[in-house]
Amino acid sequence: MPQDRQSGAEAAAxxxxxxxxxxxxxxxxxxxxxxxxxxxxxxxxxIKSCRHANTSFGITTAMLERITIALVAVEDDGGSYTVYALPIDRFRGDLRDSRSGKADGRVKLLPRRYAEHHGRRIATYTPEDIAAARALADTAQTDTKDLYR
Structure with missing residues (x-):
């Protein structure tokens, strides 16, 4: 299903x-x-993430120039995430342009199954692991922001 402005903003957040x-x-x-x-x-x-229903993930062309690896976190049916490491040079030729008009050649897409089949499995995290890490990361981000006020 294509994204609209609201679903795109929710996905980005x-x-x-x-x-x-x-x-x-x-x-x-x-x-x-x-x-x-x-x-x-x-x-x-x-770090890119694919929810269970997502079929692909996107990377900006500018980012492709700055990074050497994509770490792709793929959600399964039970809400666990498996993280795969994909060297950029390995998949650069398999990227396709986003069909979004706003992306205008700036965003490249790769199917999530590519990460699952060609990536090196790094770790798998349960929904509880993810929830605890999100809470800790959100707290750390808030604490950091408070330091610079």
Whole structure:
């Protein structure tokens, strides 16, 4: 189902929250505020998440120039997430343009099954793991914001 403005904003907020949670669990260090770009095992990476019903994930062309790995968290039927590591060079040729008019060639898509079949499995987290990490990551983000007020 195509996204509208509201569902796109909800997906973006969910993706940022999941990115913080997965970064906390792996662990990975956030590279800059407001982004799911992280340093993971000494490499620049991005954390992407796919809910159960999602068939693909997107990465901006600008981000593809800054990162070497995509860490893709894929949700299963029970709400657990498995994280796969995909080197950018491995899938760069398999990316397709987003059909969104606003993306205008700036967002590339890859099917989630590509991550499941070609990625290296890093970890699997239960819904309880994710909920606890989201709570901790949200608290840490709030604490950090409070330091700079």
């Amino acid at each position: 969910y993706g940022r929250a999941m990115g913080r949670a997965i970064a906390h669990l792996l662990p990975a260090r956030q590279r800059r505020a407001g982004s799911n770009e992280v340093d993971w095992q000494g490499q620049p990476a991005v």
